[in-house]
Amino acid sequence: MDRVDASPSAEAVGRRADAYAAAPLLNCLLREVAEPLAGPGDPRVHRLPSGRLLRVRPGRRPADPELHAAGAWHRVGHTELVKLVAEELRRHTGLPGGDLPAEMVDSRDAVAALLTARARATPPADPYLRSEQSLITGHPHHPAPKARGGGPVASWLPYAPEAHARFPLVLLGVREDQVAEEGDTGALDALGTAPPGYRLLPAHPWQLDLVAGELAEAFADGRLLRLGTTAFDTWPTAAIRTVYEPGRDLFLKFSLDVRITNDVRRLWRHDLRRLRRTDTAALHAVEAVGRPAAWLGDRGYRTAVFAFEELAVLVRDGLRGHLLPGATPLLAAGLAEGFDGSPLAAAADPAVWWEAYLRQVVPPALRAFGDHGVVVEAHLQNTLVAVDAAGLPVQVLFRDAEGVKLLPDVTRAAGWERLVYCLVVNHLAEIAAALAEHHPGLDPWPAARAELARHDLPEIPALLASPTLPGKTNLLLRWTGADGADARYLPLPNPLAGG
Structure with a gap:
């Protein structure tokens, strides 16, 4: 809705x-x-x-x-x-x-x-922004998908994508000897002007409010300056702490010291330190699949050494350099949730639409794993599906190096389980259910089975024969206080089996 x-x-x-x-x-x-x-x-x-x-x-x-x-x-x-x-x-x-x-x-x-x-x-x-800002339900298998850290509504509502928010970023100046950065962060310098001896650092206003007390000394001694705000608005995406600026075609991802679903959404030092490795691996894997599949690269990050995680900002590729001409990107989670103008609901031939969807989404994720040992976190919120003028899926764009797993950092079995959960349980099952809900009588699973069977990964026959799939236990994970990254799975009935 x-x-x-x-x-x-x-x-x-x-x-x-x-x-x-x-x-x-x-x-x-x-x-x-x-x-x-x-x-x-x-x-x-x-x-x-x-x-x-x-x-x-x-x-x-x-x-x-x-x-x-x-x-x-x-x-x-x-x-x-x-x-x-x-x-x-x-x-x-x-x-x-x-x-x-x-x-x-x-x-x-x-x-x-x-x-x-x-x-x-x-x-x-813009239908892309509508899809990003459509998630009133959010994660359909989480006990508290819209919790915002218990803070007062006024503290977070101005920055909520679900409320169709847009807002300028705060511009800070960090003294040059206090800057930490890696990769390509040049886009940040074009957001405003820093005085001599300082580098520009944008900040999410909600995050800046949350950590204001920790930064008081840095503001007082001149390591950090307030330089006003950007001259333009940014649009928060479904990820809440990631914003998009359409004019510059720029995504920026920030730390946010608030628990959203399973994790406090901070840009953790250990993730930033391995960013170049994981992003490069994902980029090469998806590029090797070839067009039209694309990877939205996390180019680099900038922060302050005295507030490394608190003020970190990550620069992500925009859309235009990756999109097919005339294609419109849409968030997969938005397609599952529903929004005004969704091509999933309006598909004239849902079977043809679904086959096109599978043809774009499934092969790049499987080939990245099988050929390159890269587990792309292909869940609904990290996947954009671009459609042509008729609303037919013609391209997939994956994003977010933070969630990527690499073999042999994880075992092949663990990586495959993660991929099956993200791609099949979290992603395809939700799109299939939404499609069947809008188009009664459609059975989406024979086409999904046929698409998976086209690939010669050794794990595929067992996947198609197994009576169960791995389902992440978000309720038990949170109830038992497990680390948010410590996924635990239980067996779910496998709709792919028995075809």
């Missing part, structure tokens, strides 16, 4: 926010700890670890949860659902869950604020 009613009541917003927030939380609960019970019809009934029975209206966005008690089914609102999930996970894991219940509530309240803001906002005219 892209817009809400012009003047929604608080009650209407609350109902919609409850529904948006409940769907991914239910997806997690049902995937990770509930046991589906056999039986005809909808809604579906599931047994929870406590033995209690929960039934929901099924689908890729489950809804209308009801709990069985005293011989009857009772509706469960979002507040009660958070309490229920917490009780069941404490029983299931023996652990208290830390801040996660509060994050679930924060996520729901953030959705309510976003829905209210969107009713007053004007969506961008």
Whole structure:
């Protein structure tokens, strides 16, 4: 959904926010700890670890949860659902869950604020930016996908892509002897003018507010100067801390000391130090596949030595040098979520559209792995799919070297599991479900199976024969306090099998 009613009541917003927030939380609960019970019809009934029975209206966005008690089914609102999930996970894991219940509530309240803001906002005219700013649900299998660190709405709403925000960047001057950088950062020097003896460093205004206390001394002693703001606005993308400036065709990625889904979204020193290696490997792997596939390179970073992670900014390739003539890039996650003008919903022949989609997305990811040992993080939010004037997919563009894994840094088995999760479970399964939802009667999985079978990777036969696929356990990962990068998987039914 892209817009809400012009003047929604608080009650209407609350109902919609409850529904948006409940769907991914239910997806997690049902995937990770509930046991589906056999039986005809909808809604579906599931047994929870406590033995209690929960039934929901099924689908890729489950809804209308009801709990069985005293011989009857009772509706469960979002507040009660958070309490229920917490009780069941404490029983299931023996652990208290830390801040996660509060994050679930924060996520729901953030959705309510976003829905209210969107009713007053004007969506961008550019379909690419609309796709980036469409994610009201967000990650469909995360318990708190829209949590914003628990801060007041006023602190983050001006920078929220889902609210169709756009804003100038703060310009800082860093004393030249205090600059740390690597790679090609020349684009930063064109954003403004630094005084003699200083280098220009843009900052995300939300991040600057978050770390202001840590920088007071640097401002006081002259290592850091405030130079105003950019003369232009930037558009936050789905990643929140990555912004796009269409006039300069420039992406900038910042640190953000806020937990978004599983991680505090800081540009960590160890990731920046290996950036050139991972980005170069991904670039070479995707280039070797050949056009039209493309990699949006992370050219380099600049920061201050006294606030290395806090003030780091990463420079990423723009779109124009990579796009096919006349093609329009769209965020894959936006295609799954839905936005005004989405070609997925409007496809005249969904089977043809889906085959074209698979033909663009699948081969580059598999060949990067098989030929070059590069695990591209090909999930929905790191994949752009460009379409032609008729809305047919004609190109894929992958991004984000931070998520790339290289063999033999990880074992081939671990790399393959990660690729299958990102490409098939996180990405293709969501697009397939959205397509089938918009075009009833379409079975998307025979075409997906045929596309995968065209490739001669030794892992493919086992993938197509396996009864299960690896599903990431985001609810249990967060509940047990595991590191956000420490992916854990459980087996999910494999729709590719048995074809």
